[in-house]
Amino acid sequence: MSALQSAPEITWPDSDICVAAHDLVKDVSPAFLYNHLMRSYAFGAAIGQKQSKSFDAEMLFLGAVMHDLAFVDQFENGHRFEVDSANAAKEFLSERGYDDKKIDVIWQAIALHTTHDVPQFLSPEVALVHFGAGLDVGMFPYEGLEAKQIDEIVELYPRLGFKKAIIETLGHVVQRNPRATVTTFLEHVGHRCVDHYHAPNFVDIVTHSPFAE
Numbered sequence: 496m497s498a499l500q501s502a503p504e505i506t507w508p509d510s511d512i513c514v515a516a517h518d519l520v521k522d523v524s525p526a527f528l529y530n531h532l533m534r535s536y537a538f539g540a541a542i543g544q545k546q547s548k549s550f551d552a553e554m555l556f557l558g559a560v561m562h563d564l565a566f567v568d569q570f571e572n573g574h575r576f577e578v579d580s581a582n583a584a585k586e587f588l589s590e591r592g593y594d595d596k597k598i599d600v601i602w603q604a605i606a607l608h609t610t611h612d613v614p615q616f617l618s619p620e621v622a623l624v625h626f627g628a629g630l631d632v633g634m635f636p637y638e639g640l641e642a643k644q645i646d647e648i649v650e651l652y653p654r655l656g657f658k659k660a661i662i663e664t665l666g667h668v669v670q671r672n673p674r675a676t677v678t679t680f681l682e683h684v685g686h687r688c689v690d691h692y693h694a695p696n697f698v699d700i701v702t703h704s705p706f707a708e
Contacts, residue, residue, distance in 0.1 A: 508556050525660070528563060529652075531661070533560065533651075538631055538640070538645075541640050542627060555624065558584075558601045558608075559627055562604070564579070565579035565668075566580075574675060575675045577610075605624065607625065608625050614626075662684065665688075670689055673685065673693075
């Protein structure tokens with residue numbers, strides 16, 4: 496495969512490990528999800544450049560493109576989808592001899608990408624996967640980037656009905672493993688989109704714990 500495509504001011508790292516990860520997610524992901532993963536990297540890198548952050552583009556790319564692996568059934572293993580995705584990425588990278596310390600950072604970036612008010616205090620790669628993916632789903636405002644830059648990224652990797660498709664995919668994740676949704680944002684998806692969904696309320700969990708007080 497040739498070097499990955501790039502939009503103006505965005506360079507895709509084309510090391511062997513990045514090409515391998517790219518090929519994996521392109522092979523197993525529906526088009527709308529693949530484009531989301533690539534936009535997540537592009538937005539994350541653009542935010543990092545805008546904020547003059549020093550970051551490892553290869554590590555950011557690996558975290559961004561593999562952050563939703565567990566949306567694919569073959570990578571689901573009974574945990575929160577973020578953790579299953581992180582574990583799948585770790586196994587993929589370990590099998591290819593990638594540096595263990597870098598793998599730890601990528602694991603954190605994927606496992607924490609939906610966690611609010613934590614990733615920004617960790618390494619730049621962890622923060623930028625969080626911000627890149629979060630911007631693409633609407634969790635963060637666009638004002639941090641120029642409209643032209645956003646338009647260029649979306650033109651390169653179109654959204655393809657992303658809003659409806661991602662909610663339907665998350666609904667499938669909830670149905671597949673409702674226990675892993677407790678105290679996560681997937682509770683919102685479950686209550687809105689999944690018939691007969693119920694998750695324990697945290698107050699109920701504490702109140703009905705086996706302790707006397």
